[in-house]
């Protein structure tokens with residue numbers, strides 16, 4: 001009789017099933033045979049959104065089946081709650097506030113036995129407590145959500161305390177290998193002196209569309225429709241999303257800094273901020289108020305042979321993120337669409353920096369980055385026949 005091939009089984013609880021989370025679930029299902037050939041299997045035991053957790057009946061024995069995961073994606077896309085899937089059987093639904101307690105129960109049960117990966121594809125600070133508990137229970141953590149790594153420095157330290165058990169590649173550059181490259185350079189004892197780049201898919205897309213004569217208000221809405229923006233695009237336009245990426249990189253370089261230490265330039269005034277108007281109102285009426293000013297800046301830069309780019313600079317002594325005029329024919333100036341470019345300078349890469357460039361946003365690319373991070377943890381999971 002042929003021997004069944006031993007496979008590393010990775011149980012996963014997914015927090016957040018919006019654009020990125022749903023693409024991740026679809027990638028997991030469509031990669032089944034690829035992963036089986038590689039001797040690895042992902043078992044999704046639970047999926048949470050902002051109000052509930054859908055969890056397999058017995059997380060030790062089995063996960064949510066693929067048909068259910070596909071239906072979950074369809075249900076969430078159609079705006080139905082996770083509880084609409086209860087009739088499928090073999091699963092339970094827990095609502096807030098009980099839901100997060102149930103995630104911790106799964107972490108306690110599986111963390112030090114089969115192992116468990118908590119994957120955060122939400123866009124909230126609310127997951128930090130669960131993630132820290134999960135780390136305490138020996139679980140692995142994979143993040144697309146930048147917020148847990150950009151709140152208190154102690155939380156960053158805690159979450160990254162077992163560095164082999166956390167992956168957060170998609171927090172910077174979506175699917176691009178930025179964190180992995182910086183980590184490798186640091187590990188080789190080569191001191192990184194500076195990181196410079198355009199790290200926002202949204203702002204990259206917006207700036208290059210403006211060059212083509214399109215209206216700011218229109219291209220921001222298109223960026224949202226394409227899945228490039230944060231749930232509230234003001235997170236991108238305020239520079240905060242880029243600042244979070246800068247903070248993650250700076251902390252990775254060993255800098256004990258916080259958001260307050262980063263100079264951030266916002267593209268909208270405070271009277272259009274979240275405290276004053278809803279996201280819908282901002283998109284429907286607020287954004288258009290910015291069209292004229294931004295157009296003037298684009299035209300003025302063009303007269304000087306330049307284009308506008310939202311640039312992030314992380315140095316030894318400080319970080320800043322903001323709008324810069326750069327020559328049209330420069331690495332930054334040539335960027336198009338949602339591409340990111342990151343230049344890493346170190347002793348070995350001083351006169352010729354390590355450059356990473358490519359698609360820097362989008363649900364598909366980001367989910368692919370998250371999936372690669374999960375698979376990268378396979379050596380920490382037992383192979384079972």
Ligand SMILES: NC(=O)C1=CN([C@@H]2O[C@H](COP(=O)(O)OP(=O)(O)OC[C@H]3O[C@@H](n4cnc5c(N)ncnc54)[C@H](OP(=O)(O)O)[C@@H]3O)[C@@H](O)[C@H]2O)C=CC1
Pocket residue numbers: 015016017018019020021048049050051121122123124126127144145146147170171172173174201227228229230231360361362363366
């Ligand atoms: N799109 C991109 O290009 C990239 C995105 N990212 C990051 O990926 C993350 C997800 O982005 P995206 O999918 O676009 O965001 P969405 O707004 O589409 O999805 C967010 C999901 O998180 C859920 N959620 C909210 N609060 C909680 C909570 N407390 N516990 C569990 N789930 C919760 C939401 O629930 P509900 O469905 O009920 O609203 C929703 O399902 C963000 O952090 C973003 O910064 C990173 C790199 C690139």
Ligand SMILES: N[C@@H](CC=O)C(=O)O
Pocket residue numbers: 171173174199200201202203228229230236241360361362
């Ligand atoms: N909103 C972000 C998504 C990735 O982090 C961006 O535009 O870069």
